[in-house]
Amino acid sequence: MTRWLFGAQLGPWFLPGDDEPVIVIESLAAIRRQRWHRQKLHLLLSAMRHRTAELGDRAISVRAGGYRAGLAETGIAARDISVCEPTSHTARAFVRTLGLATIEPHPGFATSREGFAEWVDGRGERRLLLEDFYRWQRRRLGVLLEPDGEPAGGRWNFDAGNREPPPRGAETLGVAPPHLPTEDDIDAEVREDIDRWTSEGTIGTVGEDGPRWWAATRAEGLAALETFVRDRLPAFGPHEDAMLGADTVMAHSLLSAPMNLGLLHPLEVVREAELAYRSGAAPIASAEGFVRQVLGWREYVWGLYRTFGEGYRSRNALDAREALPVWLDSLDADGEVRAECLRATLRDVRERGWTHHIPRLMVLGNYALQRGIDPAALSSWFQRSFVDGYDWVMLPNVIGMSQWADGGEMATKPYVSGGAYIDRMSDHCGRCPYDPAVRVGDLACPFTAGYWAFLDRHADRFRGNHRMARALAGLARRCDLDAIRAQEAERGTTAP
Numbered sequence: 001m002t003r004w005l006f007g008a009q010l011g012p013w014f015l016p017g018d019d020e021p022v023i024v025i026e027s028l029a030a031i032r033r034q035r036w037h038r039q040k041l042h043l044l045l046s047a048m049r050h051r052t053a054e055l056g057d058r059a060i061s062v063r064a065g066g067y068r069a070g071l072a073e074t075g076i077a078a079r080d081i082s083v084c085e086p087t088s089h090t091a092r093a094f095v096r097t098l099g100l101a102t103i104e105p106h107p108g109f110a111t112s113r114e115g116f117a118e119w120v121d122g123r124g125e126r127r128l129l130l131e132d133f134y135r136w137q138r139r140r141l142g143v144l145l146e147p148d149g150e151p152a153g154g155r156w157n158f159d160a161g162n163r164e165p166p167p168r169g170a171e172t173l174g175v176a177p178p179h180l181p182t183e184d185d186i187d188a189e190v191r192e193d194i195d196r197w198t199s200e201g202t203i204g205t206v207g208e209d210g211p212r213w214w215a216a217t218r219a220e221g222l223a224a225l226e227t228f229v230r231d232r233l234p235a236f237g238p239h240e241d242a243m244l245g246a247d248t249v250m251a252h253s254l255l256s257a258p259m260n261l262g263l264l265h266p267l268e269v270v271r272e273a274e275l276a277y278r279s280g281a282a283p284i285a286s287a288e289g290f291v292r293q294v295l296g297w298r299e300y301v302w303g304l305y306r307t308f309g310e311g312y313r314s315r316n317a318l319d320a321r322e323a324l325p326v327w328l329d330s331l332d333a334d335g336e337v338r339a340e341c342l343r344a345t346l347r348d349v350r351e352r353g354w355t356h357h358i359p360r361l362m363v364l365g366n367y368a369l370q371r372g373i374d375p376a377a378l379s380s381w382f383q384r385s386f387v388d389g390y391d392w393v394m395l396p397n398v399i400g401m402s403q404w405a406d407g408g409e410m411a412t413k414p415y416v417s418g419g420a421y422i423d424r425m426s427d428h429c430g431r432c433p434y435d436p437a438v439r440v441g442d443l444a445c446p447f448t449a450g451y452w453a454f455l456d457r458h459a460d461r462f463r464g465n466h467r468m469a470r471a472l473a474g475l476a477r478r479c480d481l482d483a484i485r486a487q488e489a490e491r492g493t494t495a496p
């Protein structure tokens with residue numbers, strides 16, 4: 001049997017044994033399908049080519065117009081090929097049409113399809129709460145548990161202490177730097193190919209080129225994990241939600257890209273964090289905060305993607321129909337955008353294809369939600385612009401969590417806020433031509449004015465939601481609503 005590997009199936013657990021032949025297909029159709037961030041395309045191609053090189057004589061490497069043509073080119077009959085189920089709905093439906101010998105369950109997560117379905121069934125009418133799922137995971141997998149089954153450190157959740165603003169006056173968190181890989185000949189070849197395809201007009205990309213930041217091999221992934229756990233995990237947690245203009249990565253792990261490529265297994269990542277706590281190298285709040293992200297959030301999002309199905313992509317509960325503005329699509333941070341939080345976030349995406357979760361949620365997502373940008377278009381933008389973006393992780397995070405387009409299935413209330421939140425959690429506002437406390441006029445912060453305009457537009461929709469009661473009471477007290485409405489209607493999605 002020959003195993004066919006997709007580009008995000010690069011770890012050893014995707015291979016059935018030590019000697020079967022392995023097909024790796026670079027599909028030009030997939031490369032051309034989107035205007036990818038240049039560094040994302042580089043990472044993906046580099047990772048696939050490194051894997052092919054590692055597999056040596058076992059690898060049957062094909063560059064073809066599409067997957068079907070690539071398989072045909074190998075000359076191997078479909079009945080002799082096996083594959084692990086790809087993550088996206090589309091690719092999964094596609095492999096089913098090929099008549100392959102077997103489609104194995106995806107081995108790269110801690111939770112199987114059946115396991116998550118069992119958890120969902122067990123909920124009955126209750127909401128699919130992350131917190132409950134996370135505790136179920138910890139108990140089931142025996143992670144951060146005392147011998148009596150109680151949570152390590154006496155609590156399941158140390159989140160309350162993990163929402164601190166940046167340290168006052170600090171420009172950076174001062175945490176040791178993350179592991180950065182060294183590029184090699186394979187990267188040079190990938191760079192040449194992307195340059196050539198771009199100049200020939202075969203593909204278009206966004207974002208800057210730059211030294212590869214992200215692990216493209218298992219060895220690089222393991223080195224990144226080791227450096228994170230040793231040098232940075234102890235600082236993970238307290239400032240998880242904070243943003244500093246001069247410190248993009250803060251104490252974040254930067255492990256999403258290698259995990260999503262299948263180079264690191266979430267369970268090994270979690271075990272390393274647990275080991276650091278057990279050996280006294282990391283406090284429980286940091287270890288638990290990190291485990292919550294990987295064993296909780298990441299697995300939850302994966303399970304929800306499969307539970308919600310393909311139709312989830314077109315959910316649009318708030319009837320958001322605005323087109324994606326060109327300045328956002330092209331990551332044109334310095335050209336037109338003056339709002340500092342947005343400018344700095346877009347700059348990071350343009351330079352690295354990455355920002356941590358708060359700029360994604362409370363700057364980019366918040367802006368799109370307030371301005372009524374079409375959620376499906378936004379989701380596709382996130383996916384092509386971020387190095388760790390894949391359909392399975394984007395749909396729940398963007399459609400559900402960030403844009404509330406599922407009407408509250410995932411998040412009880414929308415993640416929307418005015419400039420005061422960004423001011424408290426970052427050092428952006430001091431460098432901004434707008435003022436987070438001003439609602440109307442030249443200094444009016446687009447997030448603050450946008451917040452009130454959003455609430456005003458959707459007040460009826462949120463009336464019965466008790467978690468929105470305070471916000472709506474605030475709206476009722478606003479006496480400058482007419483001016484805000486007119487101002488924000490005029491601003492629309494022009495670069496703020």
Ligand SMILES: Cc1cc2nc3c(=O)[nH]c(=O)nc-3n(C[C@H](O)[C@H](O)[C@H](O)COP(=O)(O)OP(=O)(O)OC[C@H]3O[C@@H](n4cnc5c(N)ncnc54)[C@H](O)[C@@H]3O)c2cc1C
Pocket residue numbers: 251252253254255256257259260290293294297298301355356357358360361365382383386388389390393394397398401402
């Ligand atoms: C609008 C929006 C879009 C996002 N898009 C992606 C995406 O395309 N790919 C992606 O991997 N993550 C996505 N996330 C989740 C999260 O922002 C990133 O996983 C994280 O910022 C990656 O950086 P890190 O590895 O340093 O994470 P850390 O802060 O170090 O967290 C550790 C790990 O936890 C996992 N994790 C934490 N939260 C989530 C989550 N909500 N969903 C999935 N995994 C999570 C990631 O694997 C991450 O590597 C998105 C979040 C939002 C709000």
Ligand code: SF4
Pocket residue numbers: 339340341342418419420422423428429430432433434435436445446447448
């Ligand atoms: S004032 Fe408003 S636009 Fe400017 S950085 Fe602060 S929140 Fe962002």
